Structures are given as C-alpha cells and as structure tokens.
Amino acid sequence: EPEVTQTPSHQVTQMGQEVILRCVPISNHLYFYWYRQILGQKVEFLVSFYNNEISEKSEIFDDQFSVERPDGSNFTLKIRSTKLEDSAMYFCASSQSRGFGEKLFFGSGTQLSVL
Amino acid sequence: AQTVTQSQPEMSVQEAETVTLSCTYDTSESDYYLFWYKQPPSRQMILVIRQEAYKQQNATENRFSVNFQKAAKSFSLKISDSQLGDAAMYFCAYEPGGGADGLTFGKGTHLIIQP
Numbered sequence: 001e002p003e004v005t006q007t008p009s010h011q012v013t014q015m016g017q018e019v020i021l022r023c024v025p026i027s028n029h030l031y032f033y034w035y036r037q038i039l040g041q042k043v044e045f046l047v048s049f050y051n052n053e054i055s056e057k058s059e060i061f062d063d064q065f066s067v068e069r070p071d072g073s074n075f076t077l078k079i080r081s082t083k084l085e086d087s088a089m090y091f092c093a094s095s096q097s098r099g100f101g102e103k104l105f106f107g108s109g110t111q112l113s114v115l
Numbered sequence: 116a117q118t119v120t121q122s123q124p125e126m127s128v129q130e131a132e133t134v135t136l137s138c139t140y141d142t143s144e145s146d147y148y149l150f151w152y153k154q155p156p157s158r159q160m161i162l163v164i165r166q167e168a169y170k171q172q173n174a175t176e177n178r179f180s181v182n183f184q185k186a187a188k189s190f191s192l193k194i195s196d197s198q199l200g201d202a203a204m205y206f207c208a209y210e211p212g213g214g215a216d217g218l219t220f221g222k223g224t225h226l227i228i229q230p
Binding site (some may be wrong): 003004031033035040041042043044045048055056058089091093098099100101103104106107108109 | 119148150152157158159160161162165167206208210212213216217218219220221222223
C-alpha cells in the first residue's frame with residue numbers, strides 16, 4: 001500500500017530557530033494535513049491544504065506556522081521561531097477527498113524537540 | 116466544541132481473548148463520522164474502522180467491530196481473538212458532517228496483548 005513519508009524522524013532545535021518539517025503525501029491524493037501530539041496529550045489538528053491554499057486551520061496554527069507545497073510531491077510545515085511548547089510529534093496525512101468520513105493516510109511522524 | 120474522551124489509558128488482554136475499548140464523545144450535531152485509528156510502535160496511524168452516524172448498523176471489519184450508541188454518544192471498539200500484532204495505541208476520532216477537514220481525537224488507549 002502507498003505510504004506517506006515524513007522526514008526527519010527526529011529534529012532537535014534551539015528555541016527561536018526556524019524548522020521545516022517535510023512530508024511526501026501519497027501521489028494521487030489531493031488533500032494534505034498536519035496534526036501534532038504533545039507528549040501525553042491528544043492528537044490535535046493543525047491545518048489542511050488543498051489546491052495550493054489552506055483549506056482549514058485550527059487556533060493552534062498561528063502566524064508562526066506556515067505550510068507550503070513547493071513542488072509536485074513535497075508538503076512542508078514551517079515553524080518560524082520555535083518555542084519550548086512546540087515540542088511535539090508532528091504527523092502529516094493525506095487523503096483523496098475531503099471530509100465525509102474519508103480515510104486519512106498518516107506518516108510516521110517527526111518528533112520535534114525544542115531546547 | 117466537540118470532545119472525545121477515552122477513559123482507559125491502558126488495557127491488557129490475553130492473546131485470543133476479546134477486549135473492548137471505550138470512547139465517548141460530545142456533539143450537538145446529528146450528522147458525523149466516528150473512527151478508530153491504531154498507532155503501532157512504528158507510529159504511523161492506521162484506520163481500523165469507521166462509522167457513519169446516520170447508519171444504525173454497527174460497522175465490522177474482520178475481528179474488529181464497534182458498538183455505536185448514538186443516544187448515549189458512545190462508540191466502543193471490540194477486538195475479538197486478540198493477536199500480538201494488535202498491541203498498539205488506539206485512538207477514537209470524530210469528524211463533523213458536512214465535509215469538515217479536521218478530526219478531533221481522544222487521548223488514546225494503550226492496548227497490551229499478553230501472550
């Protein structure tokens with residue numbers, strides 16, 4: 001079965017630094033998502049992306065966050081100036097269509113540690 | 116706002132036995148979707164089963180079945196004939212009807228399979 005791939009699997013950064021998390025969604029999927037999970041807490045929706053623009057975003061997704069699909073395959077999440085509370089597991093997901101019980105395909109996540 | 120609650124942080128079951136994982140949710144909507152996602156040690160979340168709220172019949176996928184009680188807002192997952200490969204974190208998730216993008220997840224239940 002095709003997979004969503006995420007790189008790197010672990011990222012360590014200093015507070016205030018910019019990080020870019022990378023994802024390669026499944027090739028024929030049209031909708032892309034980022035979720036995060038702070039240790040011991042719930043998986044939280046950050047943002048969805050379709051047709052080269054943000055479709056929906058949560059309150060967590062503030063001006064420090066941005067997403068981009070720089071080419072036909074990659075989907076990136078950028079955090080401009082990382083904070084300690086950004087430390088979390090970040091999951092990328094993709095789907096063929098939107099909502100209505102559509103199955104999401106998740107990557108294995110990037111563990112971000114902000115020191 | 117919708118909430119999803121998984122009251123069992125951890126469950127343990129003997130191999131070949133049956134186990135039920137609990138999930139309750141809160142919503143004012145009548146049309147929505149419910150999911151169980153499995154997260155094995157590889158961290159990649161995989162859809163186990165889904166249920167449309169307008170369907171009275173409980174969803175079944177091989178050894179996995181749900182007990183969907185709409186009035187009680189309960190959505191439990193039953194795993195029959197538990198196997199070692201079932202060991203994982205299990206997340207209950209909610210999606211409102213009408214094509215919303217973001218899922219609301221519970222905190223997860225860690226399922227241990229005793230050989």
